[in-house]
Amino acid sequence: MPEPQPSSRIDLTHDPAALKALTHPLRVRLLGLLRADGPATASELAATTGETSASTSYHLRVLARHGFVSEAPARDARERRWQAAHTLTTWDNEALLAQPGGEVFLATSRRQQVDHLGRTLDRHEADLAAGRLAPAWRAAAHLDDYELRLTPASAAELAREFAARAAELAARDAGNPEAARVVVVTAALPVAGHPDSPRTEESTGADAGPAQDGEAP
Known part of the structure; x- marks a missing residue:
């Protein structure tokens, strides 16, 4: 086979x-x-x-x-x-x-x-x-999470660019003895704001930056 x-x-x-x-x-x-x-x-x-x-x-x-x-x-x-x-x-x-x-x-x-x-x-x-x-x-x-404000088009673009860059790096490191198997998981999951919450969508911009490993933003 x-x-x-x-x-x-x-x-x-x-x-x-x-x-x-x-x-x-x-x-x-x-x-x-x-x-x-x-x-x-x-x-x-x-x-x-x-x-x-x-x-x-x-x-x-x-x-x-x-x-x-x-x-x-x-x-x-x-x-x-x-x-x-x-x-x-x-x-x-x-x-x-x-x-x-x-x-x-x-x-x-x-x-x-x-x-x-x-x-x-x-x-x-x-x-x-x-x-x-x-x-x-x-x-x-590393294990990071971000909270960004994106349009559907931007979220789709982010996925495409990440996949392309990941493939580029994997090709570059192919055969390198220092390379190890790395599991990469990505996600872009939009969530709706809650009208009764004091933290509105306007307060959760991209300038929040990445959270630390294991922490929610």
Whole structure:
């Protein structure tokens, strides 16, 4: 079986069946684990997720049916290994929301990303404590949040520019022995002001600046 190509992606914008398949939190996590850690068996994934092998095996077959995963070369005749078929899942929000199940998918995927961030923070702290990361990462790692006033167009532009810059830096550091796997999570979530709140939207401008790690602005 061919390994997934580094730039390969699957676009869910016009595939309601695939959208529905990815509304299950465990399937999202299994796909993420295969992309991050490489091929694995259902039993190995069960040990990682705390699920049963029967459960992970079933959900892997569903993912395979919709083209998210494929069989990987087996190490012996008794095992069945799985690999991610693509490195990225992409979609267009506006078009996606017009599809059946699009809103459910977006809500599920966003909650999964928040959960992923929590697990990543736990792993990061454990790796630092155990000395598995170079000391320089203590200063380089960051978790920031900002409260800005943006238009929808500006928020979309921010996402595009961040993605482009991230890809540029990743390409620059490819093959560098000092590079480590870095989990990057971004969000731009507008919230409406509350008319009965003494803190109006006019008082929450961009000059508030970034909050410190783990603090709300």
